[in-house]
Amino acid sequence: MVFDDGVMVCEESSRSLEVRVIPVEVQRAYSRHIRYLSLSYTLPQGTLPTHLRQLHHSGEAMDANIDLLNSNPQLPDLFLEFGGNTNITAIQPALKTLTHLKVPMMN
Numbered sequence: 217m218v219f220d221d222g223v224m225v226c227e228e229s230s231r232s233l234e235v236r237v238i239p240v241e242v243q244r245a246y247s248r249h250i251r252y253l254s255l256s257y258t259l260p261q262g263t264l265p266t267h268l269r270q271l272h273h274s275g276e277a278m279d280a281n282i283d284l285l286n287s288n289p290q291l292p293d294l295f296l297e298f299g300g301n302t303n304i305t306a307i308q309p310a311l312k313t314l315t316h317l318k319v320p321m322m323n
Contacts (some may be wrong), residue, residue, distance in 0.1 A: 244263050255271070270294075271293070294314065
């Protein structure tokens with residue numbers, strides 16, 4: 217998962233939730249392996265995942281992350297939470313590239 221203060225991986229054990237920060241260099245090297253992403257800011261350059269199965273995007277950075285949608289036409293699950301200044305018309309062409317979308321949710 218991705219949080220506002222950096223990319224982090226969360227592993228839920230039976231006792232607690234462990235959070236680990238992933239360095240940007242590792243993100244760049246392994247971004248093609250990311251399948252589930254929760255995002256509320258602009259991704260660092262060169263870390264664009266291209267094999268997503270689920271994307272939860274919130275906040276006003278959707279305009280800046282249009283390439284994320286264009287690079288994942290196979291994305292089946294999408295949840296968008298728009299911020300007050302999000303330009304919805306700017307992302308509409310990118311939404312049309314999602315040919316396998318099964319669960320679109322917008323708030």
